[in-house]
Structure formats: C-alpha cells, structure tokens
Amino acid sequence: MSVLQNVGDIQETRNYDIFKLVKGNREINRSHVNRLKEKISRRDLKEIPITCGSADANGVYPIFDGQHRFMAKKELGKPIRFIVTKNMRADDISELNTDTSNWNQKNFLKKWVDKGLSDYIYFKIFIEEYGLDNKFSVAITLLNNSFRRERTQEEVFVNGLFKVVDKEESENTIRFINRVLTEIDSSKCKNSFFYYAILHVINHPGFDRNHFIRKVEKLSAKFKGATNSQEWVDIMDKVYNKHNQGIKKFKPIRFRDFKTNS
Structure with missing residues (x-):
C-alpha cells in the first residue's frame, strides 16, 4: 500500500495585498473575470486554490496559476485560498498553459514583450499600427518576409526566438495591402484568407503593384x-489580367494555384 505524503498546505486569507500578478503572464481578461464572478456567486468552490511562488523580500506572493480566480474573488470580497510551490518558476507558467491550450499567441507576445525582446516589441507596434491585432499568423508571415503561412514560424514565435527579417520590406508590403483594402469593401475581405491570397499573388515575378491598384480602383466591386x-486568388487574377486592352507593354501573369503553388 502506498504511503500518503503531505506535499503542500492550503492557506487562506482576505489580505489581497500579499499577492501580485506575474510579469509575463497572460493579460487579465475582464470577460473571463466577470464569468468567474457569476459562477462563484452561485457556488463558491473554495477548495480550488491558486498557486503561488515563494514570498519575496516584502512578503508578497507571485501568482503563478489562478490570476483570474484571484481577481474574481478579490472583487467579490471572498477569501483567497492558495498553495505555495517552491520548485515552479515564472517561465514555467506558459509551458504548463501551452499543454492545456490556455495560452494563445497574444499571451506569448505579452510574455516576450515584458522580457524586453526587441523583435517582439516591434511586432506589437507593427500589428497595432497596421490593423493586424487579431491576425498574428499573418503578421508573423509578413515580418518573416514570407508569402505563405508556415507553422514552424509560429512555433518559433511562441518559443521566444522570433526575428524580424526586413522591417522596411514588411512595412511596404502591409501598406500596399492596406491601400488595396481602402478601395474595396474591406468588411467582406479583411480576413486571413484575403491576406494570404494577396501575399501569394504579389510574390509572382513581374507583378506590378501600381497596375493592380489601378485595376482595383476600377473593379472594386x-x-x-x-x-x-484560392477564391480570392481567382478574383485577383481576373482583376489583374482581364480588360487590359490599350495598356502598353502589359504582361499578363499566370497566378499559381494557391494550395500547390504550381
């Protein structure tokens, strides 16, 4: 028969000031906090503690897991139950949450920005300035100067190894895409399918961006x-290559299939 061991004591307090959020953890999601407050108000499962690291020199415990539960209980004036782990580090939080799919790319961006990594700081500025806040995979592709989505690039991003290849080229490309979006009904186009399609077509040798803009202005509908x-590529093909009579030295382009790139 196995022997049970006491590996940690659960403590309880209403002194919320002895806790602090960990820099590099996820941003607090207010909607999630509000949902938790509703659930706790209906039925408070006090037995589920938050996990903290050892207290610092000021007696303050960093919250490693359960920051949303902490905020919900604090706002409700409920006592906080917590356990202290001595072996966990702040960097372990994201690794554990990756396994449970709780972290997304936005969470990892915050983590690496908080650590002061310059490429991630620029990434944050880039997506905010060019309207890509909810299109992380597109931004990763652009800043890698790539024209196709590659999952390995996104894994590199999560692991803190992301590097911006060419800022000027990336900015020129997104400005061109946004210029196209100003000419069309972007509410019907501003999705990842559209972004990857236009990245695909502009990567073709001989693609004339000025010609495409002029055609988009005339054929925005x-x-x-x-x-x-692929359907976006087909539309761009027709806009770029059709009805070009009278345009001197125009050279049509056969756009490759989006999936096979052939």
Missing part, C-alpha cells in the same frame, strides 16, 4: 463572395 484563399 469584384472583391466579394470569396470563402477561401
């Missing part, structure tokens, strides 16, 4: 109804 990247 064509940009609708697509439900995937």
